[in-house]
Amino acid sequence: MSGEWIEVCAVDEIEEEDVIRFDHGERTFAVYRTDKGHFYASDGYCTHEKFHLSNGLVMGNVIECPKHNGRFDIPTGAAKRAPVCVDLRTYPVKVESDSVFIKID
Amino acid sequence: MNESGMVVVGAGEAGVRAALELRSLGWDGEITLIGNEGLLPYERPKLSKELLIAVEEPSPAAVVSEAQLAEERIDWVSGDAVRRIDREGHRVELASGREIPYMRLLLATGAKPRKLEIAGDGAGDLIYLRRYEDAVRLRESLRNGSRVVVIGGGFIGLEVAASAIQRGCAVTLLEAGRRLLARGVPEAIAKVVEQEHRKQGVRIVTGASLERIDKGAGEFKLRLADGTVIPCDIVIAGIGAVPETALAEKSGLDIDNGIRVNEKLQTSDPNIFAAGDCCSFPHVLFGNHRIRLEAWRNAVDQGMHAAGNMLGSEKPYGVVPWFWSDQYDLTLQVAGLTDRAVTIVERNMGEEGQIYFHLNEEGTVVAVSGIGSGGSLAKHIRIGEMLVEKQAKPAAEALADHTVRLKQLMR
Structure with a gap:
């Protein structure tokens, strides 16, 4: 995938087992840090309805939508629980010199 | 001759979730989902909010598509109603005359608006909100400058008031109790809600004792016990819901503020289950205190849970009740x-x-x-x-x- 790396924030701006919102241009993303310390990124809005996943709860490798409790697997974006049935788009993430970057096209 | 399968009565959120879950849990036989509205199962929470303020002609927010139902081999019977349950013969009889045999039956019949009993010839023309068609009708009458009275300061009443204000109506909300949201919401939160509504321009009257609703010369006149008369163009009543139990009652099932089920969502007939707004159940997290919930999430969760128990998993339902309300x-x-x-x-x-x-x-x-x-x-x-x-x-x-x-x- 072509695209450019965009700096999101410093590593310690996302708490462990949590998620933040990241807006870039017209687009919005959710950037996650799991309890194991891994970082991931996905589209910001739930695929079921327009609610931002950064308001949702991270439990292990799962993000739960704050409105209807649909769930996605964070690393793959796979839909895991009704009412969501469409997978979430994910983006590559890297950590460099204590900053988190995501690659968007 | 049909083989007897799983039959779900009611194609609201609980019913459709149950039907889908039966399939995803591996049931391979017949699944029949019977709805009486003639519409694909749709999300009701939007009816009092997004749908009322939609600029463009809205459409129902379908929970599933016809293609999905077909793919899951769910026989969707639309616009028909169950007239009778033959418990001995394990089959349901529809208004159309069709008979469908069942091995297990789920009643997900929902609730209907509580009707306001009030004197005056305007009482028959109140608007109640439950179905998509109610919302469409209400949306059409909420015109810029319309004078609207909402009776009831619960969730539906407040959400409708917020939507009506956003459509440019002049809104008065009447609540009989001392405060808004008296059921299940702490006073501090009700105060925040009240302040926001007042800020947005809703006139709120608490302790309102409505005596009669008259109609004449193209407008309603609401008279309160203190002599106040409120003229308006539209009256909406949101004073609660009552569980839809008529079919269960007629079939001799136990009723107790809704269709009475045990912690496994089983009615007094072990082959018949109930889920969603229509049933009361003992909550295992609260000392088996019997409750009935009117909430989207409970409908989803109970529908899915009932599906498992219809297939024999025998698990108690213990999901924490949860609901939300959006206003402004x-x-x-x-x-x-x-x-x-x-x-x-x-x-x-x-x-x-x-x-x-x-x-x-x-x-x-x-x-x-x-x-x-x-x-x-x-x-x-x-x-x-x-x-x-x-x-x-x-x-x-x-x-x-x-x-x-x-x-x-x-x-």
């Missing part, structure tokens, strides 16, 4: 049962809003409630809900201190 930019959420509490601990979240923890005599968290803008509090309420589920007894000081991470209190 405010989102209100309650998880658990606030009426089981004796004390309330406030956690001030600053600009995000307020959270309240509701504790019983033993200090166990039995509910959490909150109000804030948009989705800002959702995460915290969700953890609060997990505390209720775990029947946790965290120190009140920790609950009140917003610098203590709620997740820590789970461990």
Whole structure:
């Protein structure tokens, strides 16, 4: 995938087992840090309805939508629980010199 | 001849979730989903909000498509009603004359608006909101400058009032009680809601004792006990819902504020289950206290849970009750049962809003409630809900201190 790396924030701006919102241009993303310390990124809005996943709860490798409790697997974006049935788009993430970057096209 | 399979009566949220779940749990036989509205199953929460303020002609927010139902081999019977359950013969008879045999039956018949009993010739022309067609009709009558009276300061009434204001109507809300949202919502939250409505221009009258509704010369006249007369163009009543139990009653099933089910969502007939707004059930997290819920999430969860038990899993239903209400930019959420509490601990979240923890005599968290803008509090309420589920007894000081991470209190 072509695209450019965009700096999101410093590593310690996302708490462990949590998620933040990241807006870039017209687009919005959710950037996650799991309890194991891994970082991931996905589209910001739930695929079921327009609610931002950064308001949702991270439990292990799962993000739960704050409105209807649909769930996605964070690393793959796979839909895991009704009412969501469409997978979430994910983006590559890297950590460099204590900053988190995501690659968007 | 049909083989007898799984039959679901009611194609609302609970019914459709049950039908889909039966298939995803591996049931390979017939699944029949019977709805009487003639529409694909749709989301009801939008009827009082997004749909009323839609600029373009709205359409129902379907939960599933016809293609999906076909793919899951769910026989969707639309616009027909079950007239009778033949419990001996294990089959249902439809108004159209069709008969469908069942091995297990799920009643997900929902609820209907409570009718306002009031004197005057205008009482027959009130608008009630439950179905898509009600919302379409209401949306059409909410014109810029229309004078609207909403009777009832509960969730439906308040959401409709907010939508009507956003459509440019002049809105008066009448509540018979001392305050808004008296059922299940702490007073502090009700105050925030009231302030916002007043700020947006809703005229709120609490302690309103409505005596009669007359109609004449193209307008309604509502008369209160104190002599006030309110003229208006539209009257909407949102004074609660009653469970749809007629079919269950006629079939001799036990009724107790809804279709009475046990903790496995089974009615007094072991082959018949019930789920959603229509049933009352003993809640295992609250000492088997019997409750009936009118909430989207409960409909989803109970429908899915009932599907498992119809296939023999025999599990008690113990999901924490949870609901939300959106009004303007405010989102209100309650998880658990606030009426089981004796004390309330406030956690001030600053600009995000307020959270309240509701504790019983033993200090166990039995509910959490909150109000804030948009989705800002959702995460915290969700953890609060997990505390209720775990029947946790965290120190009140920790609950009140917003610098203590709620997740820590789970461990």
